Amino acid sequence: MNISKLPGHDHSGDPFSKIIDNINYMSKELGQIEQMRQEFVSNVSHEIQSPLTSISGFARALKNENISAEERVHYLSIIETESERLSKISDNLLKLTALESSQHPFELQEYRLDKQLQQIVLRCEPQWTAKQIDMNLALSKAVVTADKDLLDQVWMNLLNNAIKFTPDHGTIGIAIHVDEEKLEVAVSDTGIGVAEEEQLHLFERFYKADKSRNRNQGGSGLGLSIVKKIIDMHGGTVSVISQPNLGTTFTVALCAGTVPRSNKTLK
The missing domain is CATH 1.10.287.130 (Signal transduction histidine kinase, dimerisation/phosphotransfer (DHp) domain)
Incomplete structure (x- = not known):
């Protein structure tokens, strides 16, 4: 046009x-x-x-x-x-x-975030045990008010991403940090990492940091876009720190007593 x-x-x-x-x-x-x-x-x-x-x-x-x-x-x-x-x-x-969609249901509930993350790790156990990956968990007790089903998708996407790009016998860590103002969840791995110039584009639709990766391993480039959209809906942020061949850490930050920026879609 x-x-x-x-x-x-x-x-x-x-x-x-x-x-x-x-x-x-x-x-x-x-x-x-x-x-x-x-x-x-x-x-x-x-x-x-x-x-x-x-x-x-x-x-x-x-x-x-x-x-x-x-x-x-x-x-x-x-x-x-x-x-x-x-x-x-x-x-x-x-x-x-x-x-x-502005009509997407957004169901807030108060629940234990640490227990949710434990369940996600157990659901993914066949994948990380098949690669003999060590799973290090530092899950402090944390209560969050959020859409549980949507955050399920966030943690599942981030963990699957870490498993996908971590070599056999690598390590994945999941940690919760809570203070008076915010709650953070960090998902780290010892995988292949991402170059600094590519990190800015990781949350864009269809973006794949390494075009030469095996296509079955690389996915569709939509998973992190979904993560960002869900965290945006909760008024939070998601960031990444990574170095090639040294691993990657995704950090999700949510305000204490998390509520969405807009309650137009609340039920």
């Missing part, structure tokens, strides 16, 4: 100058929104096309009657993996869309 700019008026007393300036401002904003929309559609198309290409290619390969039983199982395994990846992309897109 090419939105032309109206010529401005140089005379300060011109009654139309402010109107024209406002029109030009809206034109610029619309142009930026259209560019973002096009980039979003392009990114979605690219992410969906990749697994579809693999599924289609290996499905055609299965029609070959001369392939061995071992090859057939291998191809079917790839089709299954790519189908799961496609399903996850779709699921995450739906989550983001729902979170950005």
Whole structure:
């Protein structure tokens, strides 16, 4: 979309100058929104096309009657993996869309955050034990008022991210720090880390810090976007400190007695 700019008026007393300036401002904003929309559609198309290409290619390969039983199982395994990846992309897109909707339900309740994190670690136990990762927990007793289901998604995404990029026999730590003003949860790992220039983009949709990573390991680039959106809804912040080959720490900070910035969607 090419939105032309109206010529401005140089005379300060011109009654139309402010109107024209406002029109030009809206034109610029619309142009930026259209560019973002096009980039979003392009990114979605690219992410969906990749697994579809693999599924289609290996499905055609299965029609070959001369392939061995071992090859057939291998191809079917790839089709299954790519189908799961496609399903996850779709699921995450739906989550983001729902979170950005003003009608998204936002259910506040008071509960024990330390117990919630313990449950998340147990739910992910098969993944981290398979890689023989040491799990260090420093979970001080903490009570939070928040949307439990949404924060479940935050901790699950952060922990899965840490497991994904931590090598075998590595270490993951989860710690809670509470003071009078805020509550912090830090999820750290001894994984591959992220370069400083890429850290600013980690929470952008579809951004992948290392384009050369194995695609099955790298994910869709939507998980951290979901994390940030949920924490924003709670009026908190999420930050990252990382160094290549030395690990990464994500820190979520929530105000004491957490409440959302806007209660328009509260029930």
